[in-house]
Amino acid sequence: MVLVFTEAMTDSSTFDKEAARNMLDVVKGNCDFWLVDVPKITSCIHKTLGCINTAPARQSVESLIVWMADKCPGEVVSTLLTIAPPGDSTALALWEVMFSVPQTLQSVLKELLIQLQDPKSRLFCTYLEDHCLVSLAMLAGSDLGDREFALLYMAFRFLKEESPAMLSLVLTGIMTLSQTDEMARKMKVMLPDLMWVLQCGNKAIKIKALAIFRTVMAQLQREEASPIAVTLAGFLLPLFDDVSLMYKADV
Structure with a gap:
């Protein structure tokens, strides 16, 4: 469901985007059912973000990545380091979003400090x-x-x-x-x-x-x-x- 709602943000219909945003807000309150799929959802957000062309829809997806980074920072960080090539503009946009929230920044930096010690992990x-x-x-x-x-x-x-x-x-x-x-x-x-x-x-x-x-x-x-x-x-x-x-x- 989260994947479907996230991908719906790229739809040309304003109504569909609004409905998807509302449903994302609803499912956040029932995270126990889908947090096991954080890597898959993170990959979906990375794939779709560049195709989202309205500010409210983009903000909704960005708030989702921040929310997941608060709950499961290790999985979000490791997934982005794995799926995105070094210097990828979409991934950098997601890092900037996470770096803009104090609590999220601390959690993400802590994970980066650990994971960037691995020579195979590249962000830039x-x-x-x-x-x-x-x-x-x-x-x-x-x-x-x-x-x-x-x-x-x-x-x-x-x-x-x-x-x-x-x-x-x-x-x-x-x-x-x-x-x-x-x-x-x-x-x-x-x-x-x-x-x-x-x-x-x-x-x-x-x-x-x-x-x-x-x-x-x-x-x-x-x-x-x-x-x-x-x-x-x-x-x-x-x-x-x-x-x-x-x-x-x-x-």
Whole structure:
């Protein structure tokens, strides 16, 4: 039933899509009957997502993958790593969705930290790119003090990765992690590299970087934030010429 309702999201009929969305909401409440088929459903979502052309239908399917990742993160992660070729755009879209929800992000990163240790498991096209996610998982899952967090980040500096897909996914994860004040304060070590991203990234990546920059700076004391702001002001000024960029980032 879940497979049928998911595939129905690609139907051209608005009525059929709405009915399928309603039925998906119903079956979520009876998960004991179908959670054994998480790999099959995950594969179906990956196959159909690119054919779904309305926002409500896409949101319904995305909420399903997030819901399954909360319940069975190991199966969702291992299935996506198995069925999707490295760098697959549909799979990356699903990772971004899961990285956008705090509880789901933590569970998924924990599984990625385990499964990406296997040389046969690939998420991106290179080991370096996969290592960026492993590094992010280590930062997210470790109860580190400010100094230890800074040292660990500086050992990897994964925001210097130039792959747009990698930057986008990692920045999504950082945005989600920064929702807690404690984590946002620790992220001040990332500010110089975020400035590099603001210079070199595309518009979508710059919007994410600006949002993180705003969140982190808001957690710093005035005396701590002032020298950082002075140092980095020169990098920010050119961005104010792009009104649409600043508006989207709400800076």
